[in-house]
Amino acid sequence: xxxxxxxxxxxxxxxxxxxxxxxxxxxxxxxxxxxxxxxxxxxxxxxxxxxxxxxxxxxxxxxxxxxxxxxxxxxxxxxxxxxxxxxxxxxxxxxxxxxxxxxxxxxxxxxxxxxxxxxxxxxxxxxxxxxxxxxxxxxxxxxxxxxxxxxxxxxxxxxxxxxxxxxxxxxxxxxxxx
Ligand SMILES: CC(C)(COP(=O)(O)OP(=O)(O)OC[C@H]1O[C@@H](n2cnc3c(N)ncnc32)[C@H](O)[C@@H]1OP(=O)(O)O)[C@@H](O)C(=O)NCCC(=O)NCCS
Numbered sequence: 001x002x003x004x005x006x007x008x009x010x011x012x013x014x015x016x017x018x019x020x021x022x023x024x025x026x027x028x029x030x031x032x033x034x035x036x037x038x039x040x041x042x043x044x045x046x047x048x049x050x051x052x053x054x055x056x057x058x059x060x061x062x063x064x065x066x067x068x069x070x071x072x073x074x075x076x077x078x079x080x081x082x083x084x085x086x087x088x089x090x091x092x093x094x095x096x097x098x099x100x101x102x103x104x105x106x107x108x109x110x111x112x113x114x115x116x117x118x119x120x121x122x123x124x125x126x127x128x129x130x131x132x133x134x135x136x137x138x139x140x141x142x143x144x145x146x147x148x149x150x151x152x153x154x155x156x157x158x159x160x161x162x163x164x165x166x167x168x169x170x171x172x173x174x175x176x177x178x
């Protein structure tokens with residue numbers, strides 16, 4: 001089984017048994033606001049999502065990892081490489097974390113781990129993120145992880161009746177920190 005070992009966290013594929021943890025943390029408007037997560041988020045959403053992650057991994061469409069807290073062995077968030085473009089060796093990164101765990105450097109560690117996976121294992125050339133403005137927390141993490149701003153797509157996203165600009169950030173294989 002594919003596991004990426006960090007210090008505070010382990011990135012690993014989800015299992016049916018993780019549905020309760022996903023539901024507990026993902027059913028939060030502060031997480032849904034800037035992501036594709038449904039709101040309200042139900043236990044069925046969690047189970048369907050877990051099934052899809054398995055299919056996506058098998059087809060190499062996306063690699064979606066649960067973020068397991070080493071201390072409790074429970075899933076507290078997600079981090080993924082999606083829209084994998086094998087021809088151009090590009091992929092999009094996306095993530096969220098249960099609110100209780102914000103501000104502890106957990107996502108910074110998760111981003112570092114998945115970048116190593118994407119560049120070293122998947123041999124990607126570029127990993128990019130689309131951050132909805134004004135999701136400052138997310139843009140900050142990416143900048144601190146070595147991503148650079150690549151521009152702003154004005155009014156590119158309509159979510160829950162509101163328009164947002166997409167801020168594009170990207171990192172190249174050659175920019176990965178040792
Ligand atoms: C974005 C999110 C994942 C942040 O995770 P986190 O674990 O709290 O972030 P970290 O603690 O690793 O922070 C990393 C850096 O970003 C900075 N940062 C985090 N939140 C911030 C905020 N609200 N404002 C300013 N800076 C912030 C931290 O100061 C830290 O910098 P440092 O290393 O110099 O201390 C979390 O807030 C979340 O799940 N948000 C909702 C979902 C979402 O928006 N996903 C991204 C979609 S693109």
